[in-house]
Amino acid sequence: MFSTIFFNRFKIELRNKDSILWSLFFALALGTLFNFAFKSIYENAMNTTLDVAVVEGEEEFGSGNMSDLLKELEYEDGTKLLNIKSVDMDEAKKLLDAKEPEISGIIDLRDISDIKLVINESGLESSILGSVVSVLREYSSIIVETIKKDPAMIDSVIESFGDETKELVESNGISGNNKDPYVTYFYNLIAMMAVMASMSGVRIPESCQANQSEVGKRVDCSPVNRIFYEIAGLLSAAIIKIAITIIGLCYFCFVLKIDFGGDMPYLFLTAILATLLGLSLGFFVGHIGSFTEKTRDNLLTAIVVGGGFMSGLMVANIKSLVEVKCPIINRINPSAVISDAFYALNMYGVSERYYRAIIYITVLTIVFTVLGLIMSRRKSYASL
């Protein structure tokens, strides 16, 4: 009986054109569009030299060497990454605040233990400068440590930075494989595919509950155990949705050749777990109340779109705002949890933060599934 339900639910899911269209082809089309639109913009911005003002300090070590390091940065084709104007802070601000700014930002090296970046607007250039400054901060902390522990070693340490400057451009994704912000769109797209799995999840209880559909009435009249039925349905939907996510990811990686960084197995793992979370969300929503199919779809759409908005998929700062005002929403909002996992993987690699996000995904998936199953226990309805 399990195999009958499983294979037929599999067929139903596979032949559901709307579901396949929205969760796979729409995502692929959107990814292709992103690739054409953003990649060319990004590549145009690439390999162009950025004008930047550097304000140096008067320390014996540090800022001068840092400034030299910046001058050495270049793209693979030898183009200089930065065109540095060494000025004082007042002059730098004038350049930045001019009607047509002559510089993209100011790197303040007056205190190398607290290197600052001043920019007027966010964008690709400021993002590149941000990456540069974050590496400079790492170097500066090494210099400060070396001064404290073994000042004699400082020259060789600074010399070693010189050897590493070319690697700095590549290893930090500045040389054409920048993960941020271009790849972020694809992370969001994968998150969208995952959350779209909820549309399949909601159909499972609908097909076996008498108060939700005519087919549900028929299944409810049969001797089949409803929980058994739903688990079979969940399994078949999970296989299809995971396959869709993997196809989407493979398309992005191998056809569009999007470089998601070096943690591919974890990227796939995150996407699969995120898909299961999306599915379980739909499954849970499918058990709430006794709404019509249309009302339930609208409710789910509201949860998915609202959740997406709250997680910053549409307006980037919302998630931070929610984190300050009501952090619990970020813990239980599937979109927020999924985007956080991708963000952690993107920014910090396989780190503690990433594992924490994965644990949240897993726990939420289990909670939604178990709650759905509890609500699904065989019962008679007060009205049909």
Next chain:
Amino acid sequence: MAQTVVEINNLVKRYKELVALDNFGLKINEGEIFGLLGPNGSGKTTTINCLLSLLSYDKGEIKLFGEKMHPSRRDLKSRIGVVPQNVAVFDELTVYENVEYFCGLYIKDKKLKKKCVEEAIEFVDIADFKKFYPKKLSGGLLRRLNIACGIAHKPELIIFDEPTVAVDPQSRNRILEGIAKLNQNGATIIYTSHYMEEVEQLCNRVLIMDKGKKVAEGTKDELKGMIKNTESIVVNVRRFSNEAVNDIKELHHVYDVKYLNDTLTVKCSGGKHNITHVSEYFEKNGIDYDRIYSELPTLNDVFLEITGKELRDKE
């Protein structure tokens, strides 16, 4: 003595203030085609839903095959087949796959399942459409698929909830013939409808319900015997005076006379030669008429007389 397949006692179902079933009861014996008749909103579908444990109820008792029915009685559920009022199939599965799927919820054995599915498809005569998806089927074929999905596992009790709604006359006849055949093959049938002609044609015993209550129950003849009207004489006559109407009223066994739109309707209670008496009156008084005929009461007359309203909504 035939086994009691369904027994409902003092069933009460309320939807807030509305009493949908008011101390309702019935008994259905093995091998019967039991007609549950009533106008829209009379409580037929509520009764069926309670019977299937889909709906909870406030009071009363339901027994199937002599055992108390409740939602977890899978053993009892496996002996029932349901053909719901609305077509309940998956659009993504073909005709064959749909029947196989619903049959598979009852039968585990693959060989037996295959045999049952093929027999059900053959039975409702949709073998030519096995590979069709439901969206490609006509209304009549869809209804037949709906039936095949409900009967494939060869249930002992089959519930048909208004299976001929919005079906063309040809398909309706096929469906009714099929139901009669299922009964001949041993299934007990519950047939709900507000089409009295179907119930009259098909059912051995009929229960008429209205406002959640049993209004009358019995065989067709028993029900017809419950009412005053035993025969209606209809005469197509162009001119008929009030005086003549009063004369007709005076005839033996006549209890009601109406003359409307050149049609005289004479209702009689008892008596064997009512039509002769009426035609003799016309001849004696030299009144010409076009046609005279006698009609026996229908279930609609039964319902009309008992409840004072039409059984079927005016269409």
